Amino acid sequence: xxxxxxxxxxxxxxxxxxxxxxxxYVCGKENLNKNExxxxxxxxxxxxxxxxxxxxLAEYLEVDTEFLLVKVEEFKEQGCILF
Amino acid sequence: xxYADNAATTKISDLAFENMLPFLREQYGNASSQYSLGSKSRxxxxxxxxxxxxxxxxxxxxxIFTSGGSEANSWVLRSFLxxxxxxxxxxxxxxxxxxxxxxxxHALEQCGVEVTYLPVDxxxxxxxxxxxxxxxxxxxxxxxxxxxxxxxxxxPIKEIGKLLNExxxxxxxxxxxxxxxxxxxxxxxxxxxxxxxxxxxxxxxxTGLLYKRSGLKLTPLVFGGEQEQGLRAxxxxxxxxxxxxxxxxxxVADIAEVRERxxxxxxxxxxRLKEVIPKISVNxxxxxxxxxxxxxxxxxASGEAMMHLLxxxxxxxxxxxxxxxxKDMPSHVLLxxxxxxxxxxxxxxxxxxxxxxxxxxxxxxAAVSSAYSKIVANH
Numbered sequence: 001x002x003x004x005x006x007x008x009x010x011x012x013x014x015x016x017x018x019x020x021x022x023x024x025y026v027c028g029k030e031n032l033n034k035n036e037x038x039x040x041x042x043x044x045x046x047x048x049x050x051x052x053x054x055x056x057l058a059e060y061l062e063v064d065t066e067f068l069l070v071k072v073e074e075f076k077e078q079g080c081i082l083f
Numbered sequence: 084x085x086y087a088d089n090a091a092t093t094k095i096s097d098l099a100f101e102n103m104l105p106f107l108r109e110q111y112g113n114a115s116s117q118y119s120l121g122s123k124s125r126x127x128x129x130x131x132x133x134x135x136x137x138x139x140x141x142x143x144x145x146x147i148f149t150s151g152g153s154e155a156n157s158w159v160l161r162s163f164l165x166x167x168x169x170x171x172x173x174x175x176x177x178x179x180x181x182x183x184x185x186x187x188x189h190a191l192e193q194c195g196v197e198v199t200y201l202p203v204d205x206x207x208x209x210x211x212x213x214x215x216x217x218x219x220x221x222x223x224x225x226x227x228x229x230x231x232x233x234x235x236x237x238x239p240i241k242e243i244g245k246l247l248n249e250x251x252x253x254x255x256x257x258x259x260x261x262x263x264x265x266x267x268x269x270x271x272x273x274x275x276x277x278x279x280x281x282x283x284x285x286x287x288x289x290t291g292l293l294y295k296r297s298g299l300k301l302t303p304l305v306f307g308g309e310q311e312q313g314l315r316a317x318x319x320x321x322x323x324x325x326x327x328x329x330x331x332x333x334x335v336a337d338i339a340e341v342r343e344r345x346x347x348x349x350x351x352x353x354x355r356l357k358e359v360i361p362k363i364s365v366n367x368x369x370x371x372x373x374x375x376x377x378x379x380x381x382x383x384a385s386g387e388a389m390m391h392l393l394x395x396x397x398x399x400x401x402x403x404x405x406x407x408x409x410k411d412m413p414s415h416v417l418l419x420x421x422x423x424x425x426x427x428x429x430x431x432x433x434x435x436x437x438x439x440x441x442x443x444x445x446x447x448x449a450a451v452s453s454a455y456s457k458i459v460a461n462h
Contacts, residue, residue: 040461042387042388042391043388043391043392044385044388044457044458044461045384045385045388045458045461045462046385047462048461048462049461049462050461060457061392061395061457062395063395067395071391
């Protein structure tokens with residue numbers, strides 16, 4: 001016997017999705033994508049309070065965005081599930 | 084780029100590189116061949132064996148070339164299973180050994196070998212008293228690393244060698260981090276088996292060595308030809324062996340001068356780091372350590388993040404943890420020292436080598452300070 005309906009499950013999924021949504025600490029860009037969230041966790045701290053969009057993170061770390069995109073591919077290749 | 088991960092690997096020295104090159108090109112003869120081209124390769128191997136023997140106080144006949152430290156470590160330990168197959172032998176090792184020793188021991192346990200893993204103190208030192216207490220009538224071998232790869236702590240090898248020699252127990256030491264960096268005399272230290280790796284002392288990757296005291300038996304690793312006393316068959320890696328002998332001779336020639344310089348770099352690095360980040364702790368600080376290794380734990384800053392931020396500034400250091408699939412795996416060495424998982428994953432290792440300079444050490448400290456500020460600002 002199911003403890004909750006499919007409809008309830010969908011609502012729960014939506015709620016989780018909302019909770020997981022991050023915006024950029026600097027420019028306010030909303031709905032940061034998985035790579036942006038992953039980069040913040042990987043390069044600053046997995047428990048980081050603040051998150052950055054690609055452009056703001058590049059500026060914060062004094063590198064260019066292309067460099068960060070290359071890093072994303074490297075991390076993916078290494079099997080990191082943050083990306 | 085500033086390379087400060089010399090405990091992981093080192094840049095091949097110009098001399099070693101130049102000496103190995105002819106054996107990859109015009110002097111490509113098989114050392115087992117009877118004509119002149121083969122003879123030149125054979126002579127080169129003989130010379131390299133002599134260079135190694137002189138460097139560690141051994142006889143050339145006691146040196147066996149391998150593919151590296153891991154192969155040699157695994158070989159020595161596994162050999163005991165075959166030698167004492169029906170006796171369920173006991174082996175003593177430490178909890179902070181390299182995985183080539185630890186994982187071999189785990190495999191041996193599955194085959195009925197009893198293994199005791201000795202603890203270490205908070206500086207990463209094995210106690211001779213603990214070794215003595217762990218000895219059983221069935222103890223056949225003790226394997227304790229010469230110096231630790233993550234924190235640089237040098238173990239009381241001479242005291243352990245003396246104890247085991249008195250008890251008639253064989254002594255193996257994984258000296259991968261120590262050979263070429265600190266003076267070693269295998270007879271003085273009463274070592275029976277010693278392993279080393281060429282790329283840790285500015286030789287080429289893919290070549291290592293095993294010292295086996297004269298008269299001791301070891302089961303063959305590879306069957307085939309008579310290479311390496313018939314214990315490790317297969318055509319020799321002549322170029323790699325030449326680079327190994329050359330690099331080791333070169334390292335030993337100026338060992339005191341390099342040691343003094345690296346000790347100074349470490350001293351300055353620790354002093355400056357403590358000035359800019361007062362709450363850091365230096366792992367193994369109270370122990371006698373290898374020259375060149377600094378392992379520091381930061382208050383509340385991920386070691387992995389620190390390593391990546393330094394990488395972005397062109398600085399190569401190592402984390403003490405391994406990142407697997409986004410999850411930090413704390414170092415077994417740092418955990419054995421008593422660090423918490425959080426502390427162990429908040430650590431990095433800076434390891435200087437013969438080519439590092441004071442200016443590079445200053446740049447590393449500045450970059451660590453900057454990276455630390457960026458990381459903690461987000462907490």
